[in-house]
Amino acid sequence: MEDINKNSALGETGNFIHEAIKEDLGEHTEKIITRFPPEPNGYLHIGHAKSICLNFGLAEYYGGKCNLRFDDTNPSKEDTEYVESIQEDIKWLGFDWGDRLFYASSYFDKMYELAVGLIEDGLAFVCDLNADEVRDMRGSLKEPGKESPYRNRSVEENLDLFRRMKEGEFADGEKTLRAKIDMASPNINMRDPVIYRISHTTHHATGDKWCIYPMYDYAHPVEDALEGITHSICTMEFEDHRPLYDWVIENIRLDAKPRQIEFAKLNLSDTIMGKRYLRNLVETGQVDGWDDPRLCTVSGIRRRGCPPEAIRNFCATVGVSKANSVVDLAQLDFCIREELQPKCPVMMAVLDPVKLVITNYPEDTTEELDVENHPGEEMGKRKIPFSRELYIERSDFMEEPPKKYFRLTPGKEVRLKGAYFVTCTGCKKDDEGNVVEVYATYDPATKSGLNFTERKVKGTIHWVNAPTAACVPVNLYENLVVRDETSENGYRLNENSLTTVNAYVEPSLAQAEKGERFQFMRNGYFAVDTKHSEKGKPVFNRIVSLKSSFKG
Numbered sequence: 001m002e003d004i005n006k007n008s009a010l011g012e013t014g015n016f017i018h019e020a021i022k023e024d025l026g027e028h029t030e031k032i033i034t035r036f037p038p039e040p041n042g043y044l045h046i047g048h049a050k051s052i053c054l055n056f057g058l059a060e061y062y063g064g065k066c067n068l069r070f071d072d073t074n075p076s077k078e079d080t081e082y083v084e085s086i087q088e089d090i091k092w093l094g095f096d097w098g099d100r101l102f103y104a105s106s107y108f109d110k111m112y113e114l115a116v117g118l119i120e121d122g123l124a125f126v127c128d129l130n131a132d133e134v135r136d137m138r139g140s141l142k143e144p145g146k147e148s149p150y151r152n153r154s155v156e157e158n159l160d161l162f163r164r165m166k167e168g169e170f171a172d173g174e175k176t177l178r179a180k181i182d183m184a185s186p187n188i189n190m191r192d193p194v195i196y197r198i199s200h201t202t203h204h205a206t207g208d209k210w211c212i213y214p215m216y217d218y219a220h221p222v223e224d225a226l227e228g229i230t231h232s233i234c235t236m237e238f239e240d241h242r243p244l245y246d247w248v249i250e251n252i253r254l255d256a257k258p259r260q261i262e263f264a265k266l267n268l269s270d271t272i273m274g275k276r277y278l279r280n281l282v283e284t285g286q287v288d289g290w291d292d293p294r295l296c297t298v299s300g301i302r303r304r305g306c307p308p309e310a311i312r313n314f315c316a317t318v319g320v321s322k323a324n325s326v327v328d329l330a331q332l333d334f335c336i337r338e339e340l341q342p343k344c345p346v347m348m349a350v351l352d353p354v355k356l357v358i359t360n361y362p363e364d365t366t367e368e369l370d371v372e373n374h375p376g377e378e379m380g381k382r383k384i385p386f387s388r389e390l391y392i393e394r395s396d397f398m399e400e401p402p403k404k405y406f407r408l409t410p411g412k413e414v415r416l417k418g419a420y421f422v423t424c425t426g427c428k429k430d431d432e433g434n435v436v437e438v439y440a441t442y443d444p445a446t447k448s449g450l451n452f453t454e455r456k457v458k459g460t461i462h463w464v465n466a467p468t469a470a471c472v473p474v475n476l477y478e479n480l481v482v483r484d485e486t487s488e489n490g491y492r493l494n495e496n497s498l499t500t501v502n503a504y505v506e507p508s509l510a511q512a513e514k515g516e517r518f519q520f521m522r523n524g525y526f527a528v529d530t531k532h533s534e535k536g537k538p539v540f541n542r543i544v545s546l547k548s549s550f551k552g
């Protein structure tokens with residue numbers, strides 16, 4: 001499979017998945033069908049993106065199909081907001097389920113019927129033990145479990161009781177339907193697992209029609225079989241459940257034979273992905289919604305300004321394996337930069353401004369300078385205004401600099417990007433000693449474009465023209481959590497995760513549209529926030545800085 005890497009969603013998928021699929025394709029020539037089965041109880045995060053890339057990517061690669069299936073068998077937690085956001089996120093990532101959008105809850109009738117079939121075949125029984133008793137009798141890794149006293153009920157009695165369970169005769173927890181497998185199995189999942197429970201809970205799709213609901217380990221293989229899934233790709237925690245998956249497939253009255261294949265979850269360093277944790281942050285107002293740009297949700301990453309190609313490339317480069325590992329966040333940043341570098345125009349923005357006065361430049365004069373939009377020439381040039389008063393970064397001036405400081409310091413010359421060489425002559429301070437203005441003189445002979453070669457300068461700094469600069473809010477981010485051994489999950493919120501500064505930017509940036517992306521010279525890649533920006537009033541989010549802190 002030498003062209004696996006041509007599928008950008010897939011990358012080096014881990015040969016075990018390709019081996020398995022090729023093995024199966026050898027036997028039957030029909031196309032593969034995979035599925036992405038989110039539970040609609042939260043927004044998708046980057047771990048889900050990994051699963052999406054894998055399932056849709058495999059289908060694409062083998063010329064098959066991938067279903068989107070909402071796994072909504074659990075009655076209590078679903079919400080249409082989640083159903084909609086999940087579809088939006090998958091589309092944004094660049095995948096299409098066509099007309100194959102399914103809801104597991106639409107199979108409840110069929111699941112019931114197939115469970116009746118199991119009872120008729122002597123493979124399931126109604127059990128009166130409560131949850132504690134079932135647990136107590138389940139045994140351990142060392143000891144076999146004990147058989148339920150209800151295990152040998154007649155088929156007729158089981159059919160009658162199961163029907164009455166369905167009809168609402170019993171209270172929650174009073175009875176269950178259990179598969180009759182093997183209480184002595186070394187795999188605890190095979191010890192007569194519960195496959196239906198009673199729950200008098202309204203379901204978002206089926207209302208009060210049902211008061212019994214299938215358990216995941218029964219429902220999932222049935223859903224896969226009903227949809228004709230050929231490869232059911234899931235994460236490693238289901239490896240021990242595979243014998244049960246296969247048992248259900250083997251014993252229900254359906255011909256389809258889906259195959260479960262497990263891979264290791266994506267974990268990102270210093271990133272908490274669990275939906276419960278994310279939901280708590282959102283519901284307690286600690287972040288600005290599920291799409292807060294600091295979150296690793298797909299919608300948060302999107303709002304921050306990351307392009308979908310970067311996520312797909314990231315998932316592809318991370319690859320797929322069976323061994324758990326933690327991927328460095330810096331690897332995601334790297335993929336984002338790789339994607340943005342060739343595509344974003346480079347503009348100038350000063351995030352922490354101090355005024356620079358060019359004392360020998362004529363007052364009341366503004367000239368228009370040509371600057372290139374991108375080091376690759378194809379983006380052309382633009383005009384930017386230059387006059388006697390500019391803004392530069394506060395950190396680009398030091399009165400008493402350390403060694404190897406190649407920016408402005410009294411007596412030293414630097415290049416102002418796209419403009420002139422200027423020599424620093426001093427500064428003005430307020431009563432507390434803070435620098436309020438920096439002074440310099442310029443050399444007209446060094447104008448950018450004249451190819452001045454008589455002397456060289458070591459530093460080039462960015463600037464914006466003070467009288468015409470636009471002042472815009474810019475959000476700068478740090479990681480949302482920092483390590484904290486004393487806290488329950490090893491992390492606490494980073495109180496510096498969001499800093500908003502008022503930056504001075506080139507005047508044309510005031511007209512930037514929602515979602516537009518730029519490189520701000522030396523400061524990183526930025527996008528216009530889609531939630532809080534208005535026409536003529538953009539709010540910028542830093543997507544990623546320019547340099548990697550990756551030490552891996």
Ligand code: ATP
Nearest residue numbers: 037038039047048050051234235265266273274275
């Ligand atoms: P969470 O624990 O974060 O809430 P989940 O597994 O409960 O996630 P589901 O909606 O059940 O969320 O997941 C849908 C699919 O996404 C499943 O097939 C699951 O295996 C996969 N998935 C979830 N998290 C990850 C991850 N970190 N890496 C890869 N796949 C994942």
Ligand code: MG
Nearest residue numbers: 038039041071
């Ligand atoms: Mg889940």
